[in-house]
Amino acid sequence: MTCxxxxxxxxxxxxxxxxxxxxxxxxxxxxxxxxxxxxxxVALYRAERGRWRCLDRLPVPxxxxxxxxxxxxxxxxxxxxxxxxxxxxxxxxPGDGLLPLPCSKRVDRSPVAERASLGFRWRGVTSSYxxxxxxxxxxxxxxxxxxxxxxxxxxxxxxxxxxxxxxxxRQPEEVEHRLELFDxxxxxxxxxxTYRRNSCCLVDxxxxxxxxxEVFVRSTTSLGIPILLTLxxxxxxxxxxxxxxxxxxxxxxERDRLSGSRAIKRTWLGMALS
Amino acid sequence: xxxxxxxxxxxxxxxxxxxRGFHALSTFPGALAPGxxxxxxxxxxxxxxxxxxxxxxxxxxxxxxPVEVTHRLLFFDPDGRSLGxxxxxxSRFYTTITIDPLPVDxxxxxxxxxxxxxxxLQRHHRGYSLYQRTSQSVFAAVHxxxxxxxxxxxxxxxxxxxLARHRAHFLYTPQHRFHxxxxxxxxxxxxxxTTETVEVLQTAPGVGGHRRGPALTVPSLxxxxxxxxxLDGYLTLRSRLPTCRPLIFVEKESHLxxxxxxxx
Numbered sequence: 001m002t003c004x005x006x007x008x009x010x011x012x013x014x015x016x017x018x019x020x021x022x023x024x025x026x027x028x029x030x031x032x033x034x035x036x037x038x039x040x041x042v043a044l045y046r047a048e049r050g051r052w053r054c055l056d057r058l059p060v061p062x063x064x065x066x067x068x069x070x071x072x073x074x075x076x077x078x079x080x081x082x083x084x085x086x087x088x089x090x091x092x093x094p095g096d097g098l099l100p101l102p103c104s105k106r107v108d109r110s111p112v113a114e115r116a117s118l119g120f121r122w123r124g125v126t127s128s129y130x131x132x133x134x135x136x137x138x139x140x141x142x143x144x145x146x147x148x149x150x151x152x153x154x155x156x157x158x159x160x161x162x163x164x165x166x167x168x169x170r171q172p173e174e175v176e177h178r179l180e181l182f183d184x185x186x187x188x189x190x191x192x193x194t195y196r197r198n199s200c201c202l203v204d205x206x207x208x209x210x211x212x213x214e215v216f217v218r219s220t221t222s223l224g225i226p227i228l229l230t231l232x233x234x235x236x237x238x239x240x241x242x243x244x245x246x247x248x249x250x251x252x253x254e255r256d257r258l259s260g261s262r263a264i265k266r267t268w269l270g271m272a273l274s
Numbered sequence: 275x276x277x278x279x280x281x282x283x284x285x286x287x288x289x290x291x292x293x294r295g296f297h298a299l300s301t302f303p304g305a306l307a308p309g310x311x312x313x314x315x316x317x318x319x320x321x322x323x324x325x326x327x328x329x330x331x332x333x334x335x336x337x338x339x340p341v342e343v344t345h346r347l348l349f350f351d352p353d354g355r356s357l358g359x360x361x362x363x364x365s366r367f368y369t370t371i372t373i374d375p376l377p378v379d380x381x382x383x384x385x386x387x388x389x390x391x392x393x394x395l396q397r398h399h400r401g402y403s404l405y406q407r408t409s410q411s412v413f414a415a416v417h418x419x420x421x422x423x424x425x426x427x428x429x430x431x432x433x434x435x436x437l438a439r440h441r442a443h444f445l446y447t448p449q450h451r452f453h454x455x456x457x458x459x460x461x462x463x464x465x466x467x468t469t470e471t472v473e474v475l476q477t478a479p480g481v482g483g484h485r486r487g488p489a490l491t492v493p494s495l496x497x498x499x500x501x502x503x504x505l506d507g508y509l510t511l512r513s514r515l516p517t518c519r520p521l522i523f524v525e526k527e528s529h530l531x532x533x534x535x536x537x538x
Contacts, residue, residue, distance in 0.1 A: 020449075021451070021479075021508065023508060023510075025446065025449055026444065026445070026516075027445050028441075028442055028444050028445075028516075029444070030443050032475070032486075032512060034475065034484040035445050035508075061479065061480065063477070063479055063480070064479030064480050065479055067451070108296070109293055111297070111298050111516050112446065112519070115449045117450045124529055124531075124532070125529065125531055125533070126524075126532065127414065127534050128534055128536055129416075129536045130448065130449055130450065130536060130537070148330075148335070148368060150368045150401075151328070157409075157410055157411060157412050184367055185340070214367050228415070230412045231412070232412045237530075238531050239412050239414070239531055241413060241415045242415075243402065243415040243416060246400055250398065251330060251332045252397060252398055253306065253312050253396040253397070253398045254396075256395050256396045256397075260336070260396075264336050267336060268338065271338065
């Protein structure tokens with residue numbers, strides 16, 4: 001499964017980064033040796049006025065890595081730049097107007113999906129995770145997204161929860177989507193947020209709200225990957241948490257993956273909210 | 275015209291056999307019995323302020339309304355021996371469980387659920403483990419990683435079916451650049467029915483080659499830990515596990531509150 005890697009513009013002084021390496025992540029071999037290294041470039045793309053614009057194309061030092069930060073690219077909150085790995089001599093523009101397809105570092109059928117390190121730095125501390133945006137999701141221009149509030153925190157140390165929904169599509173045309181946050185027990189709409197295709201939708205969820213409600217999130221028009229960030233209070237020493245939520249397919253073993261996730265989505269995406 | 279389902283299933287079975295050397299789980303795991311669930315393997319740390327677990331109530335999520343469930347966390351010591359369990363009753367869609375302190379530095383656990391009426395859906399518990407470094411910190415969250423541990427909460431907690439398998443040797447390189455000022459702690463958990471050995475190799479960018487680090491021998495359902503300092507580059511884990519994904523904590527002596535946790 002090939003992937004894109006999103007670099008996010010975030011508020012509250014959070015500097016996001018992507019570190020992409022030349023090393024294969026998973027391979028079957030009897031030898032005791034370093035992982036295979038690939039000759040790759042990384043192209044940076046941003047959707048502007050309905051078209052993809054290539055901001056730059058950078059060689060990844062081999063064997064090694066490349067790190068890009070949102071501060072280095074001066075990204076405003078909500079902006080999204082996409083890192084697209086490409087073979088060293090490959091032309092990046094196929095001429096069809098779509099975001100180019102990335103190359104893969106896979107060398108065999110080893111099971112772990114490709115990743116880069118997505119980092120988030122705030123007040124001198126960093127939280128990171130191994131992340132990606134699968135091409136198969138970016139190929140879909142109309143979809144649905146459902147996520148649950150498992151990671152919103154409350155309590156005396158919590159300053160804020162920030163939901164960042166990353167929406168990426170190979171099609172660059174400007175389309176507006178709507179995100180709904182609702183109380184899962186009362187079936188009551190709490191608030192909505194609009195966001196453009198190929199951006200990140202940012203929603204603050206105060207800890208007091210997370211303490212008293214089970215907050216679910218849905219979109220009936222777009223896919224997306226929700227990332228939850230929790231920051232400590234500003235008057236406390238800095239600490240943070242960053243994680244993405246499981247999609248509904250992850251609640252079921254292979255046999256019931258599709259039927260189970262469809263059942264969950266049917267329940268919550270079609271639910272009338274007051 | 276679509277092929278009949280039987281031919282489709284036969285082709286799928288042949289494909290599984292052909293590529294079984296890459297399967298992290300048993301090639302033909304068999305169906306779950308009613309009430310059984312599959313769980314990832316989660317880490318407990320006894321040397322920090324608190325541990326929590328976020329448990330999902332899948333039947334309630336499917337129904338769209340509260341459903342009574344008993345969440346059970348079953349604990350194992352570093353050698354994979356049962357350490358007892360903790361149960362919480364709830365009807366919420368998600369329940370955050372504060373884990374009672376255990377008499378060990380670290381341990382692993384799995385999540386099982388029991389409903390009054392067993393669900394027919396084959397459910398997978400992949401929850402979130404939360405780590406609070408000090409009483410002034412927020413909890414650092416990390417989602418379930420790997421496991422394939424089948425539990426039936428109506429039976430003895432010592433009877434589990436382990437679906438993870440070892441195969442030929444694999445290299446796994448977390449895509450994370452480590453820096454010399456970091457204190458890196460790896461927790462390698464083993465959900466296989468066999469004892470497994472994991473070798474740690476260090477690769478420096480720009481230099482090529484590698485340096486051999488420690489080798490960890492991890493019993494079934496157990497966990498081993500190693501601490502590394504002065505790293506400058508990448509770690510590669512060599513084992514017979516197609517999916518060998520330690521949990522990693524990164525701290526810094528120069529910044530007491532730096533506490534990055536991620537699954538690789």
